[in-house]
Amino acid sequence: MAVYTDIAEDDLKWFLTEYDAGTLLSYKGIAEGVENSNFLLHTSKDPLILTLYEKRVEKSDLPFFLGLMQHLSARGLSCPLPLPRRDGALLGSLSGRPAALISFLEGMWLRKPEAKHCREVGRALAEMHVAGDGFELKRANALSIDGWRGLWEKSEARAGEVEPGLQNEIRSELDFLSAAWPSGLPAGVIHADLFPDNVFFLGDQLSGLIDFYFACNDLLAYDVSICLNAWCFEKDGAYNITKGTAMLEGYQSVRPLSDAEIAALPVLSRGSALRFFLTRLYDWLTTPEGAMVTKKDPLEYLRKLRFHRQIKTPAEYGLSL
Ligand SMILES: Nc1ncnc2c1ncn2[C@@H]1O[C@H](COP(=O)(O)OP(=O)(O)OP(=O)(O)O)[C@@H](O)[C@H]1O
Ligand SMILES: N[C@@H](CCO)C(=O)O
Structure with missing residues (x-):
C-alpha cells in the first residue's frame, strides 16, 4: 500500500x-x-x-x-x-x-481492459501528445536509453537470482539498443507510465488520465510503445493483436504516426519493455520482505522484451501498412 x-x-x-x-x-x-x-x-x-x-x-x-x-x-x-x-x-x-x-477524478481503473478500451486509451494518449504542445517547462527522461545502463549496473550482480543467464542477455540488449535507438522522430511531452491503473473509466467511457509523475520530454512514439506493452498483452504473456490494432487505430485517429515512427516501433517497444523490467528488477531486489508495497514481477517485462525481439515487421503489432 x-x-x-x-x-x-x-x-x-x-x-x-x-x-x-x-x-x-x-x-x-x-x-x-x-x-x-x-x-x-x-x-x-x-x-x-x-x-x-x-x-x-x-x-x-x-x-x-x-x-x-x-x-x-x-x-x-x-x-x-x-x-x-x-x-x-x-x-x-x-x-x-x-x-x-x-x-478528484471520477472513475476507476480497469482490471480486465478489452480492445474497445485500448482504442480509447490510444485516442487519449494522442490527445495528450497534441495538448502537450506549447508547454514551456522541460524535463529530460531519466529513465530512457541514457539511464538504463546505470540502472542495470545497480542490479546486475544479483540479477541471476531472478533468472540465471540474465547478465549476458541484458548486456547485449543494452548494446543493441544503444546502437539502434532512433533519433529525429517527433518529440514532445509524454506521460511515460500510462498503465491501466493510471487511466480511469466510467463504464466503457474513458474519464481521465492520472499520475503524471514520470512525464517528461521524449519521443512521442516511445509513449505509444509503453502503452502497447502495458495494455496489449494477456496474462499468459501473449500479445493480443486485436488490442494492438485498436490502440494504434485510436491513437492515429487523432495523431497519425509517420512512416519513421512506425518503422521504429519494434526498437522502441524493446526499449520500453527493458525500462519497466529494469525498474521492477531493482525494486524486486531491494524492497525488504514484509514492506507494505506489492512488488511487480520483472519477468513479465522480460517476456515482453523477448517478444519484441522476434518481431519482423511493425505490421505484427496490428498496423495495416
Ligand atoms: N486525481 C485523482 N482522482 C481520483 N483518484 C486518484 C487521483 N489521483 C490518485 N488517485 C487514487 O490514488 C491512487 C494512486 O495514485 P497514483 O497512481 O498517482 O499514485 P502513485 O503512488 O504515483 O502510483 P504509481 O506510480 O504506482 O502508479 C490511484 O490508483 C487512485 O485510486
Ligand atoms: N507502471 C510501473 C510502476 C509505476 O511506475 C510498472 O508497472 O512497473
Whole structure:
C-alpha cells in the first residue's frame, strides 16, 4: 500500500487553511500506487486528493508535473487539476514532505481492459501528445536509453537470482539498443507510465488520465510503445493483436504516426519493455520482505522484451501498412 507518511489531523487542518478548500470532513489513505502517499479528502466543497511526494520524486521536478496537469487540463484533457494555495503556489508542505492538493477524478481503473478500451486509451494518449504542445517547462527522461545502463549496473550482480543467464542477455540488449535507438522522430511531452491503473473509466467511457509523475520530454512514439506493452498483452504473456490494432487505430485517429515512427516501433517497444523490467528488477531486489508495497514481477517485462525481439515487421503489432 502506498501511504508512507502519516498525517495528523491538526496538521492537515492547518495545511488546508492555506487553500480555499472548504472545511475538512474526513480523510483516508489510499492503498493503491507505489510512489507517493495519497489521501482522499472530503471537505465542505469538492472532494480532493492530497499527495505527499516521497523520496523517489525530485522536488525540483514538481513544478513540471503540476504545471503540466494545469496545461493539459486547460487544453481540455481530462486529468487532475492542482488546486492553487491562496498565495498562488501549487506546492505546500505537510508532515515534512512536499504536498499538493489535486482535483478528484471520477472513475476507476480497469482490471480486465478489452480492445474497445485500448482504442480509447490510444485516442487519449494522442490527445495528450497534441495538448502537450506549447508547454514551456522541460524535463529530460531519466529513465530512457541514457539511464538504463546505470540502472542495470545497480542490479546486475544479483540479477541471476531472478533468472540465471540474465547478465549476458541484458548486456547485449543494452548494446543493441544503444546502437539502434532512433533519433529525429517527433518529440514532445509524454506521460511515460500510462498503465491501466493510471487511466480511469466510467463504464466503457474513458474519464481521465492520472499520475503524471514520470512525464517528461521524449519521443512521442516511445509513449505509444509503453502503452502497447502495458495494455496489449494477456496474462499468459501473449500479445493480443486485436488490442494492438485498436490502440494504434485510436491513437492515429487523432495523431497519425509517420512512416519513421512506425518503422521504429519494434526498437522502441524493446526499449520500453527493458525500462519497466529494469525498474521492477531493482525494486524486486531491494524492497525488504514484509514492506507494505506489492512488488511487480520483472519477468513479465522480460517476456515482453523477448517478444519484441522476434518481431519482423511493425505490421505484427496490428498496423495495416
Ligand atoms: N486525481 C485523482 N482522482 C481520483 N483518484 C486518484 C487521483 N489521483 C490518485 N488517485 C487514487 O490514488 C491512487 C494512486 O495514485 P497514483 O497512481 O498517482 O499514485 P502513485 O503512488 O504515483 O502510483 P504509481 O506510480 O504506482 O502508479 C490511484 O490508483 C487512485 O485510486
Ligand atoms: N507502471 C510501473 C510502476 C509505476 O511506475 C510498472 O508497472 O512497473
